[in-house]
Amino acid sequence: MQDPNKNDQQINVELSEEIAEGVYSNLAMIAHSNSEFVIDFIRLMPGVPKAKVKSRVIITPDHAKRLLAALKDNIEKYEAAFGKISQGGGAPTFPISFGTPGEA
Numbered sequence: 001m002q003d004p005n006k007n008d009q010q011i012n013v014e015l016s017e018e019i020a021e022g023v024y025s026n027l028a029m030i031a032h033s034n035s036e037f038v039i040d041f042i043r044l045m046p047g048v049p050k051a052k053v054k055s056r057v058i059i060t061p062d063h064a065k066r067l068l069a070a071l072k073d074n075i076e077k078y079e080a081a082f083g084k085i086s087q088g089g090g091a092p093t094f095p096i097s098f099g100t101p102g103e104a
Contacts, residue, residue, distance in 0.1 A: 037064040
């Protein structure tokens with residue numbers, strides 16, 4: 001007997017060649033409102049005073065929670081296969097400015 005709560009619908013996901021190449025990011029900044037989370041993926045280069053947002057992803061709070069669970073699961077699998085990920089001293093200690101008026 002089939003579980004009535006199980007969703008058997010399949011989704012075909014298309015991945016263009018350009019998107020498949022990916023974008024390198026070594027910093028992410030997250031902001032939120034009551035209806036969405038905004039994740040900016042940033043490339044910060046050593047010795048360069050300006051960093052560029054390479055991609056912005058906007059998701060619902062529900063999806064943000066599912067993303068957190070998926071990341072946790074994948075990190076656990078990664079660490080089981082390759083060992084603990086070293087956090088290297090925590091968050092970066094440099095000033096970050098988005099260049100908005102009035103921002104120091």
